[in-house]
Amino acid sequence: MTGPKLEQRIEPEEELALPNVLTTRLDLALNWFRKSSVWYLLFATACCGIELMQTGGPRTDLDRFGAVFRSSPRQSDLLIVAGTITYKMADRVRLIYNQMPQPKYVIAMGSCANCGGLFTPSYSVVNGVDKIIPVDFYLPGCPPRPEALNEALIKVQEKIQGEPWFKKIKVAR
């Protein structure tokens, strides 16, 4: 299992040397490339999965932003939890998350992934995917429109753009 190892790498960053102008510039450039190639995992559990497909489809076309889907978690950067997560499924979601290489991002798409949504009172539904894996962005909607998901992707890109990349390499390696 790759789980424990990976989690260790999410240790908080320590403040390292003073921010260097060069590294900041490089960060900007690298992050610009990184954010332009966010590959998302084809992970559709329920209703939102259909809207996820439609988002990758012709009308919204996430490919414009360089975001394409991958089937293998090893090759994806973004986990879009599209739909209800049941207790039976919960372990698998965590496994999939752990299989993704760093840096990775998670969007909780739709009410079910946010907090259980309309299935909150149900006996078999996990009340929010953030009980299992860390979530970067919460996306309201049941299901959210493709454009809303597109907006979430842009938010993820903004987040990537703001990340100090070089510092992280120093800590992680």
Next chain:
Amino acid sequence: MRQIADWIILNLFGVADAGSWPYSWLVYLGMMVFAAVLAITFVAIFAGPVTWVERRVAGRIMSRLGPNRVGPQGFLQWLADGLKNLLKEDLIPDAADRPLFRLAPHLVWMGMFGAFVVLPFGAHLVAADLNVGLLYILAITSLVVLGLLMAGWASNSKWALYGGIRSTAQLVSYEIPTAFSLMVIVILAGTLSTQEIVRAQGGWPWDWFVFRNPFTFLAFFLLMTSSLAEGNRVPFDLPEAESELVAGYNIEYSGMRFLFFLFAEWANLWIMAAIGTFCFLGGWQIPGVSPDAIDALLARSHGWSWSWVGLQALSFAIFAIKASWLVFVVIQIRWTLPRLRVDQLMIACWKYLVPMTLVCILGVLAMALLIPQGGVLDYLIRGLMMVVGGALVALFLWRARVNYMLARDSYRKMEGRELWFPPYRLV
């Protein structure tokens, strides 16, 4: 290369006899590394933009746009994908066979990359004009089989193993129709050297091997089909069948190593197109300029001259256009056809392609014996084949137009605007 190294040794270190100088191997090594870096960059530049082209073309085929945000019209998309994958975490599953897991992408890459050595890009633009060029291509690309199987095995995932096994069965089988359809060319050209094959043809279409006779015409399509299978392209992409094996042999690969597989795939696209071009479509041959004239130009000017450079560039451009066209066709096939099943794949190879290529060989032999080269009958057949080829293209464009016209009016009524939106209009 050797000459340049010797030249460096002579001028930089003042050693005339490189062979006896003890440090000359260092210079040689440096030169090799330099050449390798140069070549990898070259291949990357070949392979990279194709991914962008493919995604744009695929986008338009699917009524969407494709990447258009990263750089001008999204052209830097391939760079972004590459850099991002370089920066990803280096992840090797615990259960994987680590040395093999690391080695596999390099083998795949080497197999693809090695083939570039003998590709004749221009009149004198070939890294090494081996006299066994075709054989070398067939041999070196076999490394890919090894790499894929290794990747499948080392990942220690059953899906990857399935992908590896499938690719082995597939690549080993399809070597045969590929080799057989290349045999047709070898028979006609009488050589295995890639440059010689190009020189055996001519600049004008009637001198190309593809229009030489019906059997070469058929062999061209057979070669393209079987090299689709060699390159794991749809409809033969079983080793990485998305919907069956998730991602096939590369399911456990991430980041940098996955990038190697990706690039190998795209580089292979070029190799596929290049083989088709130099074997059947006249390669870099410039219409109206005989290769001997270019040679003579080089010999006359004792080195290089501007007219020689111009001709080189022209020959390269001709080669690139032809190859790009093939690449485009392959891309379009990729986004049109579904995937074969594994038994159908084998049936297609052994029951259809292999017999047909054998027929082609026999037919070409018979034609070579019966019809004298350069005779009236020969040119009549060439003309006929060109008419057939042209008719096919015309029919294709007509069918495409029919499809367009069928949708045009109802679209205008529905959306209130014109359906016409040619691919050169960028958004």
Next chain:
Amino acid sequence: MDAAQIHARLVERFAEAVLGFEQELIDPAIAVAAGRIREIAQYLRDDAALQMDFLRCLTGVDRRETLEVVYHLLSTVHLHTIVLKVQVAPDGARVDSVWDLWRTAEWYEREAFDLLGIGFTGHPDLRRIMMPDDWEGHPLRKDYVFSGEYHGITAERSDGLDAFGAPATDKKAAQARGAAAAAAPPSAEEPSATAATVSAEVAETTSPVEPPVAAEKTPRIDEPGESPSTGKASRLSPPTAFQPAMHTAKADPVEGYIQLNMGPHHPASHGVLNFLLFTDGEILSRVIPDVGYLHRGMEKLAESMPYASTMPYTDRIDYLASMFGNWGWALAAEKLLGIEVPPRAEFCRVIAGELNRIASHLIGTGSTSLDLGAFTPFVHWLRERETVNDIMEMICGARLTYNYMRIGGVARDISQQVVDKTRRWLDHFLGIIDEFDRLISFNEIFVKRLANVAVISPQDALSWGLVGPNLRASGVAWDLRRAEPYSVYPELQFDLVLGKGWRGQVGDAYDRFYCRIEEMRQSVGILRQAFDRMPEGEIRAELPRKIKPAANEVYSRVESARGEMGFYVVSDGTDKPYRARYRTGSFTSMSIIEHLSPGLMVADLVALIGSLDVIAPEVDR
């Protein structure tokens, strides 16, 4: 033959085994002795005059004192139905299994065992189907209380609204622990004893006079937000090396076969379905479907809600064809209440339903081609679906989860603008279907992949309870729009699309695929007729102020895109259903996969799943 006659025949033959006849129910039921059910079932199936060849639904009902198994039987030959009921004591009692009479019963009985704890004697494989193997209790029992924790994941959710302590949400907080659903709620307003389980932090802030400004400073227990990749993932349970629970406990390795886990996350699994494959190289020797990864407990939720509130939930039973969930539920409630729907509303329903059928078949056929490796046809269908979604948005305001129908009518009228837009689109769409055929349906590779693959005989199809296009592809002319007409379908002209063996045998995967294409063409015709005939008038019937049907039972069914979608609703005279049961097409088509798969190849399995158009939430509900 009507129910009374069937009852008479049964009494004549089995005498004391027939315990009663509930004729006053909307669907009359015959109560029979638990020990004799197999015998009676066999008689019903085999008797030439009865020929109950189709088990529509097998339901377990917790009657508090007893457990009840309800069999909805149908004869596709004689077009008559009957309901059988068997009562057993809640503890340890068992019913004879009827799985070998109707093979579909195998999964239904597993479900009843899982969710209600009813044992079935003679069942070949009685184990949990929906819930994880290590789940405690049987959720659909009336006295079931969820422990609130599974594998370290708690059900409590203290951020969001609950953290601010709305009085109205106390009830919900309790429900989240499954306690409120346990017994019949004594009174909804009272905070009740469950408030004791509310955690201290929340309880502190639930004082209703506290202004919202102060409430904002409430310490929130479950802090989301910190980025996982750069920040601290403190709120997560420590990531110990965990072993994900593999819920296919029965799967002992078979010597000489490779065991493969396909799903629940797999591109071809259409949501979260899991298959355990035993393969000999590429050839499958056995496939064990493992479902329940999307079991959301909808039937239990329906028991805790008023009839009208369940409507949006029915959207999510089959999200690709949510209109039919709405429709079936509305029909059930209308039958219970005895309401007539105004004619315009009926036409609105038909229009919305047929549009939805097209939208659903677009995904169904498109994903088949995607599963076979052709991406473009799928995306082209997505494009057409966008237009349907636009129209749906104009009709009901949502793209996917429509919640369009109401008890006694529809939520909104269909405007002329929608009609015009839809007409224009339909003209366009017919051409696109032909283009799709040229692109993929007639493609030789595609045909070769589907033709003669996984042939389902008509007998098998009926025995496994296949419905809809899957059944019709096998050559059985069974369409509820014709066979048991409802709404205004009798007025509309359309052809039943039956499998003809277009490219191979009748009932192969290609027939199932092409049946759907043809049905889209039929739907286009239905839509055009419906637009022509749509009358003016009301769109909603007058309803009683409080929807409180008298104690009764009804089995309403509509022809959804995936076939018969049945709603078996038991009303006990309150404003909430006593038991709601959803019978869906995908559940049964999923169960036949194990039977069909031996001898297929891995790639064929993908084609089979695609051609059956299985959709996960409909299987799991």
Next chain:
Amino acid sequence: MSKKANPVVSYLSTIWRAMFSTFEGLAVTFSWLFRRPITIQYPDRLEKPVQEMLPEGYRGILEVDLGCCTGCLLCSTTCPIDCIAIQVVKNPETKKREVIRFDIDIAKCMYCGLCTEACNFDALHHTRQFEGTNVSRNNLVLHFVKEPREVSSHKKGEPCNRRPVGSILPEVMKDCFDQEEG
């Protein structure tokens, strides 16, 4: 294929069908290169925002005009999942009913529209707004009441001078989304 076909004929016809159907398929995909893509270039390269392209009745994020709200709690009780929380208290000084809390959890809401149908006073509406991505789930609870305000007293059916649908939401969302994260 019940009757036994001549193997040679079927061999050749397979080749023919494979070639022909591939040709036809390629012609279809090629023609698409010349057709207009339907992509809408959200978010920036648009003629008008996507919100304005949506039909009037689109069920987006909920919005309440407190000027029209009578504090009847019908919406909150109709909601199947209780994602609306309202508190109405009697002000001891003015003896008027005041709404001190009107929260809508848009992260939990299922956008079913039952509450807007239940609202008799034209106060609660779905807007066409759908963008609500946030880093925190708690920020997705929209607080419509900033300070306690008196409930409206208009009767059912009476016109209410409500602000245009969609005009209240942006500021409320801005306030709630700009809260400190987490």
